[in-house]
Each structure stands twice: as C-alpha cells, then as structure tokens.
Amino acid sequence: MAALILHEYANSGNCYKIRLTAALVGVPLDRREYDILKGETRTPAFLTQINGNGRIPVLQIGEKLLPESNAACFWLAEGSPLIPEDRFDRADMLRWMFFEQYNHEPNIATLRFWLAFVGENALTDAQRASIPARRAGGDAALAVMERHLRGGAGFFVGDRISLADICLYAYTHVAHEGGFDLGAYPAISAWIAAVARTPGYLPITA
Amino acid sequence: MAALILHEYANSGNCYKIRLTAALVGVPLDRREYDILKGETRTPAFLTQINGNGRIPVLQIGEKLLPESNAACFWLAEGSPLIPEDRFDRADMLRWMFFEQYNHEPNIATLRFWLAFVGENALTDAQRASIPARRAGGDAALAVMERHLRGGAGFFVGDRISLADICLYAYTHVAHEGGFDLGAYPAISAWIAAVARTPGYLPITA
Incomplete structure (x- = not known):
C-alpha cells in the first residue's frame, strides 16, 4: 500500500x-x-x-x-467489516455519514470548537449570534440519534460497528465540550460506551 | 427490484x-x-x-x-458507471458529495430556497442576518469547483460523469435563483452544459 x-x-x-x-x-x-x-x-x-x-x-x-x-x-x-456488504445497509451507513456532516457537525463540532478552543470572548458577533440556532440544531441531531438507537440493535446500522458509528462518535463523545448534556440521551450514552469497547479502539487524545 | x-x-x-x-x-x-x-x-x-x-x-x-x-x-x-470502479476515484467521488452537503448546499441551496421560494420579506431576522455569510460561503464553494474543473478532464472525477457531478449539478445549475452569478465561473458553466448533454438527462422541472 x-x-x-x-x-x-x-x-x-x-x-x-x-x-x-x-x-x-x-x-x-x-x-x-x-x-x-x-x-x-x-x-x-x-x-x-x-x-x-x-x-x-x-x-x-x-x-x-x-x-x-x-x-x-x-x-x-473498503473491504473491511466497517462497511456493510448488504446494498441497503451500505447506503444506510452513508445516510448517517451525510447526516453527520449536514445536521451534526456544523452544530456540535462548531460549538465545541468555539467554546473549548477559540473561546467565547474571541468570537465575532455573527458567530455569537448563531449559537442559539446551533445549540437547537445540535440537540435536534442528538434527538434523532437517540430515537434511532432506542429502536435499534446497538449500532447505527444493524448490530455491529460501521463507519456510521465511527463518524458520528467522533464529535458526539466530546459534545459536552460544546456545552451539550449527554445525560439527556441514555441510548447515545450506552452506544458511546459500546464504541469505546471495540477491539483496536483508540481515544481522541492518542 | x-x-x-x-x-x-x-x-x-x-x-x-x-x-x-x-x-x-x-x-x-x-x-x-x-x-x-x-x-x-x-x-x-x-x-x-x-x-x-x-x-x-x-x-x-x-x-x-x-x-x-x-x-x-x-x-x-451501485453497479452502474456512475460510481467509479477505482478505489481512489470512488472515495474521491464521495469527497465531492460530502463537500456538496457541507460547503455548497447550506449556502447555495438555502439562499435559493429563501430568495426564490420563501421570499426575502418572509425571512426571520436571524435568517436575513446570515445571508452575507451564506453568499460568501457559496461563492467560496463555487471557486473551489471552478479551480478543480479548470485543472481537470471535464468532470469532477476524471473524464466521465459520476455521482459527484450529479450531486453538485443539482443546486449549481440553478444557483442564479439564489442570486449567484455563474458568469464569473466559466469552467463551471462549461461543465453544466456537459452534464445536460448526458444521454438520459432530464431537467429539474421534469
């Protein structure tokens, strides 16, 4: 390679x-x-x-x-078990990856970056004005995830980890750094623990 | 099926x-x-x-x-020539599809929807306040596309149409409805014409 x-x-x-x-x-x-x-x-x-x-x-x-x-x-x-072999499941994995970039990342990752790295005092007026909408959008994305996980088999697509989980996990498990309270999302919290138990897992600080 | x-x-x-x-x-x-x-x-x-x-x-x-x-x-x-067989090209196709949802759609599609369908007078103050940032973000996305097409072989991934082109075409070819001037982007304009010549093409109004 x-x-x-x-x-x-x-x-x-x-x-x-x-x-x-x-x-x-x-x-x-x-x-x-x-x-x-x-x-x-x-x-x-x-x-x-x-x-x-x-x-x-x-x-x-x-x-x-x-x-x-x-x-x-x-x-x-590609070619690993992280991408489902079934055609629908593969597209459904991509569905959650697109959801992540459209509904999740611009809200949850942006607030984390602004509040934990840039600092609220260093934001522009326009950035600060957009915080309430990003807060609501992030909580709406978490609510969609919570409902999906409650009705599912432990992961976003079926009963095993896929890229859908990895891509959503990246910013969800540090969402508290953006001021989100994951205590309100028990299914998400259980899923976060399950992802972290995956053999070969490494933390964001590694 | x-x-x-x-x-x-x-x-x-x-x-x-x-x-x-x-x-x-x-x-x-x-x-x-x-x-x-x-x-x-x-x-x-x-x-x-x-x-x-x-x-x-x-x-x-x-x-x-x-x-x-x-x-x-x-x-x-899946299984059609719209998804490249080469592993890098397939991922590069997805790269442009994620770019579309992250950098392009929230700016260009949103301004088109607000200005051509909702009407500027019916926007909320927060929506109206975000127009300049969305205008700049949309033009930045178009500039990235223009530079890529200028250096390429006619389409976003190589010399034939893929889902990258279809997904970017959808809102680009109607970007003028959101107030974007495609006259400033000659490579994009040529690419729009090429997509519309694809056998089996149908317009957004079909």
Whole structure:
C-alpha cells in the first residue's frame, strides 16, 4: 500500500475519525499537524499543495490527496467489516455519514470548537449570534440519534460497528465540550460506551 | 427490484439529484409530493412513518426508508458507471458529495430556497442576518469547483460523469435563483452544459 499521511489538527473530531478508522482496520498513518487557530491551513502553500478548500483533514495516499473526513474513512475501510456488504445497509451507513456532516457537525463540532478552543470572548458577533440556532440544531441531531438507537440493535446500522458509528462518535463523545448534556440521551450514552469497547479502539487524545 | 417511491418536494435540488440518478441508470420512481412551505414534512405522521429528521427526500425501497439525498443516489447507482470502479476515484467521488452537503448546499441551496421560494420579506431576522455569510460561503464553494474543473478532464472525477457531478449539478445549475452569478465561473458553466448533454438527462422541472 502507498504511504499514508494524515494532514490534520489532532483535536478535530474529523481528523480523529480517520485515525480511529485506520486503527480499527490496522493501517498505520503518518501524521502532519497544522494549527488551524494560527491559520496554517489557509496559507498559499497549503491551498495550492494540500487542499484548495483550506481545510483539514486531508488523507494523502502516495501522491494523491483526499479531503473530506468521511471520504477518507470510506477509502480506508473498503473491504473491511466497517462497511456493510448488504446494498441497503451500505447506503444506510452513508445516510448517517451525510447526516453527520449536514445536521451534526456544523452544530456540535462548531460549538465545541468555539467554546473549548477559540473561546467565547474571541468570537465575532455573527458567530455569537448563531449559537442559539446551533445549540437547537445540535440537540435536534442528538434527538434523532437517540430515537434511532432506542429502536435499534446497538449500532447505527444493524448490530455491529460501521463507519456510521465511527463518524458520528467522533464529535458526539466530546459534545459536552460544546456545552451539550449527554445525560439527556441514555441510548447515545450506552452506544458511546459500546464504541469505546471495540477491539483496536483508540481515544481522541492518542 | 422492490418498488421505489421518492418522497419529495419536486423543486428541491436534493430531490432532483435522485430523479436524475434514477433516469441515468434507467430505474422508474413513483413520486409523492410534500409541500415543505406548509410544513408537510414536520407532521407527526411524516416524523413517525417517513423520516424522524423531518426532511425530504426519502427514497422508499419496498418497506425500507433511506433519507439523505446523496445516500439515495449511491444506492440507485451501485453497479452502474456512475460510481467509479477505482478505489481512489470512488472515495474521491464521495469527497465531492460530502463537500456538496457541507460547503455548497447550506449556502447555495438555502439562499435559493429563501430568495426564490420563501421570499426575502418572509425571512426571520436571524435568517436575513446570515445571508452575507451564506453568499460568501457559496461563492467560496463555487471557486473551489471552478479551480478543480479548470485543472481537470471535464468532470469532477476524471473524464466521465459520476455521482459527484450529479450531486453538485443539482443546486449549481440553478444557483442564479439564489442570486449567484455563474458568469464569473466559466469552467463551471462549461461543465453544466456537459452534464445536460448526458444521454438520459432530464431537467429539474421534469
């Protein structure tokens, strides 16, 4: 396999997803850290050589570059049990991965980043004004997850872990850092514990 | 194949993506229309029977329900040339589909919906306050697309159409309805014309 380099900001749940997927499929990653608080992913060199969208993570596969965390997880997990073989289940896994990027990450990850890393006093007025909508959106996403897990078999797609779980876990298990109270979501809390018991699991701080 | 029903709001680009994918792979869809302006996807019946996330589209496959437009496109296109066979290209296709839902849709589709369907006078203050950021975000997404297409072989992944093109096309080709000037993006304009020449293509109004 070509050498794999993860261009990342280690505290980011989007980067952690990729590290966790790689660990669960047993693939080593080299890691290159960029401080997004210092704008290191918006430099001309980064924009021209790594990602014109100015964002991490980017998974480098030999000479090829793959932005978008969930796409990188998909590449890593191809052929592994983390992607269901059944056609509907595979699409249903992607359904939760798209839900994560649309309904979950912009609310829960953004509030975590603003409150735990940037600091509320350093936010712009527009950012601060959007907090109530992001708080409501994040709780709505958690409520959708809670109802789904209550009616299910332990994981998002069936009874075994898939990329759907890994991608949703990344920011859900640290949602309290964004001010979300996971005590209100018992099925999510049980699922978080189940993901962390997966053989090969590593924490976001690893 | 199980009967396919698309639960939709026909003007939505997210719903159109699914119709276009189905047309290109030659699969018929039954269609059920919901007026999102009248809250028809937030009724108790819709939330319990169709999608607890209160959103269209949902692709119904026999008794199973698949929300998230890009996941539904993936299900429909499995085994067709719309999904590249090469492992990197397949992940790169998903990369653009996640980009679409994260960087493109919340800006370009939202402004189109607000300005062309809801009406600017009917927006809330918070919605109106977010217009400049969405305008800038939409133009940034278009700029990323323009640069990529300029350096490429005509489509987002290589030299043939894939789901990456279909999913990005849906809201890009009507971006002017949200006040975006596609005249500033010549590579995007050429690509829009190329997508519309695909055998089996149907317009958003079909």
